[in-house]
Amino acid sequence: MKRCLAMVPTLAALLVLLVAVAPVSALDEADRLFMVGERALADRFYPVARRALERFVAQHPGDPREPRALLMLGKARLALDDAQSALEAFTRAQSALTAPAELLEAKFWQAEALFRLKRFGEARTAYDEVVRTDAASPLAPEALYGYAWTELELQRPEPAVTALREFLNAWPEHALAPAATLQLARAQVELKHVTDALPLLTTFATKYPDSRLVPDAQYLLGWVKVNNDDPSGGLADLRAFVAANPSHAQAPDAQKLIRRAQGRSGNRDDMLEAYKALMDESPAKAEGLYEAAEIARRLNRPRDAEAAWRRLKSEFPEHALTRRLALELASAAFKQKNWKDATAFGATAAQSEEAAARAEAWLLVGESELKLKRFPQAAKAFEAVGDVDDVEAGTRYRALAGLGLAREEQKNWRAALTAYEAVAGRSPDTSLRDWARERVAAMKSRLGASRPTAPKRPQPAKPTGKPAGKKS
Numbered sequence: 001m002k003r004c005l006a007m008v009p010t011l012a013a014l015l016v017l018l019v020a021v022a023p024v025s026a027l028d029e030a031d032r033l034f035m036v037g038e039r040a041l042a043d044r045f046y047p048v049a050r051r052a053l054e055r056f057v058a059q060h061p062g063d064p065r066e067p068r069a070l071l072m073l074g075k076a077r078l079a080l081d082d083a084q085s086a087l088e089a090f091t092r093a094q095s096a097l098t099a100p101a102e103l104l105e106a107k108f109w110q111a112e113a114l115f116r117l118k119r120f121g122e123a124r125t126a127y128d129e130v131v132r133t134d135a136a137s138p139l140a141p142e143a144l145y146g147y148a149w150t151e152l153e154l155q156r157p158e159p160a161v162t163a164l165r166e167f168l169n170a171w172p173e174h175a176l177a178p179a180a181t182l183q184l185a186r187a188q189v190e191l192k193h194v195t196d197a198l199p200l201l202t203t204f205a206t207k208y209p210d211s212r213l214v215p216d217a218q219y220l221l222g223w224v225k226v227n228n229d230d231p232s233g234g235l236a237d238l239r240a241f242v243a244a245n246p247s248h249a250q251a252p253d254a255q256k257l258i259r260r261a262q263g264r265s266g267n268r269d270d271m272l273e274a275y276k277a278l279m280d281e282s283p284a285k286a287e288g289l290y291e292a293a294e295i296a297r298r299l300n301r302p303r304d305a306e307a308a309w310r311r312l313k314s315e316f317p318e319h320a321l322t323r324r325l326a327l328e329l330a331s332a333a334f335k336q337k338n339w340k341d342a343t344a345f346g347a348t349a350a351q352s353e354e355a356a357a358r359a360e361a362w363l364l365v366g367e368s369e370l371k372l373k374r375f376p377q378a379a380k381a382f383e384a385v386g387d388v389d390d391v392e393a394g395t396r397y398r399a400l401a402g403l404g405l406a407r408e409e410q411k412n413w414r415a416a417l418t419a420y421e422a423v424a425g426r427s428p429d430t431s432l433r434d435w436a437r438e439r440v441a442a443m444k445s446r447l448g449a450s451r452p453t454a455p456k457r458p459q460p461a462k463p464t465g466k467p468a469g470k471k472s
Contacts, residue, residue, distance in 0.1 A: 030060045034069060041072050049076040067096035074109055083116035101137075104130055108139045111146055124150035141171045145180055157187040178204070178211035185220060194228050215245045219254055226261045235261035235270070259288075263295040271295050275304060279311075286316040290325055297332075305329075313348065323352035330364045342368040350384070359391040359399075366402045379406040397427035404439060417443035 033056035040049035053073040057066060074089035090113060094106040111126035127150065130143035137143075148163035164184040168177060181200055188197035201224065204217035218241045225234030238254045238261065245251060262274030278292035293308035309329065312322050330345035342364055349361035366381035385391060385399035404419035420443060423436035 030056065030063055030065075033059070034063075034065055037069065037072055037076075041076055044079070046076045046079040049073075050080060067093050068102070070096070071102070071106055071109070074113070078109070078113055078116065081116075083113045087113035087117065100134075104133055104137055104139060107133075108143055111143065115146060115150065118153075120150045120153045124154065141167065141174050141176060144170075145176050148180070148183065152183065152187060157190045161187045161191070178208040178213050181208070182213050182217055182220070185217070189220070189224055194224060197224060215241060215248050216250070218244075219248070219250045222254065222261075223257060226257050226264075231261040231264040232267075256287075260291060263291060263298070268299065271299055275299070275308075279308065284311065284315055286312060286319040286321045289316070290321040293325055320353065323349050323354075323357060327352070327357055327361050327364075330361060334364055334368060337371075339368040339371040343372070346381075355388050355390055356392065356395075359385050359388040359395050362388070363395055363399050363402070366399060366406075370402060370405060373409075375406045375409045379403055379410070382406060393428050397423050397429065397432060401427075401432060401436060404436070408439070408443070413443050413446045417447065 033052045037049045037053035037056060040046070040052060050073065053069050053076060056063070056069050057073060060066065063069075070089045070093035074086040074093065077083075077086035077089060087110060090106050090110045094103060094110065097103050097106055107126055108130045111123045111130065114120075114123035114126060124147055127143045127147035130137065131140050131147065134140065144163055144167045148160045148167065151157070151160035151163060161184060164180050164187065167174075167180045168184070171177065174180075181204060185197045185200040185204075188194070188200070198221075201217050201221040204211075204221075205214045208214065218237060222234045222237035222241060225231070225237060227234075235258060238258045241248070242251055242254050242258070248254075259274045259277050262270040262277075275292050275295045278288040278295070281288045289308050289312040293305050293312065296302075296304035296308055309325060312319070312325060316322050326345045327349035330342050330349055333339075333341035333345060346361045346365035346368065350358055350365065352358050352361065362381045362384040366378045366385070369375070369378035369381060382399045382403035385396065386403075400419045400423050404416045404423065407413075407416035407419060417440060420436045420439040424433055424440050427433045427436065
């Protein structure tokens with residue numbers, strides 16, 4: 001986990017290795033194995049420690065030092081990333097240990113092994129037991145820190161924040177204090193408590209100048225500012241981070257954030273620089289082209305926006321961002337009364353996998369086709385809205401209203417009446433409902449006027465008063 005130590009052979013460790021392979025006449029076999037394992041573990045020469053302690057446990061099961069040897073064996077295995085067998089050793093040790101301090105130590109290392117195995121719920125319980133059993137124990141700080149980390153892994157930032165604050169209040173000078181501060185800031189960001197996270201990050205380098213986590217804190221500070229309405233401040237922090245740490249694992253992400261911050265900073269030169277960098281990115285990325293189009297639109301440079309859109313559609317035709325940008329462009333074109341572009345962009349956006357986006361796109365296409373007086377195409381688009389599952393009610397009834405208009409223009413009064421009646425009866429928009437009722441009355445009037453008049457029945461001939469066949 002966070003305290004995994006590098007296996008660095010020292011002179012003492014090499015001497016231990018010699019002891020491990022050469023017979024030592026002054027010691028019996030059990031003493032020799034125990035001593036080799038103990039010293040190798042202390043010198044972090046973990047393979048030697050593991051071999052010696054495994055032999056000790058296997059060959060001397062009744063030795064009173066066996067519980068302690070199992071505890072050391074578990075540590076060696078854990079250092080060698082064998083968490084499962086380490087957990088087995090710690091569990092066996094705990095069942096045989098009697099001293100309270102050693103039992104607590106075994107419980108702590110069980111928690112560490114469980115954490116490595118991603119059994120976070122069990123690890124959390126074990127860490128908590130260590131802290132509750134003896135808050136003054138030398139293991140308590142690391143146990144409380146581990147407890148907080150398990151809460152983060154379990155997606156429970158609120159209790160993690162509480163535990164990390166307790167840690168920093170109780171042990172402000174502990175070696176883990178910088179890590180706890182950074183984790184606390186991350187948890188606050190996750191909870192969207194930006195005002196609580198910013199002081200932790202802005203003072204981190206001053207408070208912990210020698211910490212290896214200073215670059216991580218600087219990157220997170222820039223990230224928070226860029227994503228919370230301070231792109232200029234975030235841009236400065238991220239530029240400083242990249243300049244000081246060009247090989248850092250998060251440097252590529254920082255470069256992306258820098259371009260985003262440039263695009264949002266409001267500084268025209270920064271925005272143009274970001275647009276060019278995104279368009280020149282090789283290989284091109286859908287996210288970059290999408291961001292470039294957004295920057296061009298904010299700069300009111302339609303040709304640049306069009307260039308980014310064309311590349312996005314050409315190079316990433318099936319990407320979700322292509323559909324999203326198409327919907328944004330369709331909406332913008334509709335507002336500008338550019339019906340043809342709204343129809344073209346909307347047709348692309350209608351291929352989205354998101355139901356809400358698909359429905360909105362078809363609605364824009366239908367309303368644009370109505371404006372272009374292409375009524376069959378408009379009716380088809382409005383019907384497509386109805387085919388989408390779980391459409392928001394406002395969108396559905398606007399589409400039905402549009403379908404009624406398209407059918408009315410096609411002089412299909414009965415189909416128009418059906419659409420209008422659905423809107424008049426169930427639309428949540430009272431204005432649209434009242435308008436639909438007027439159209440219902442108009443359609444009924446149309447249908448009544450066009451109904452053919454029934455032919456009159458023929459009348460029998462009137463009698464003349466003279467019986468037929470008689471002469472006067």
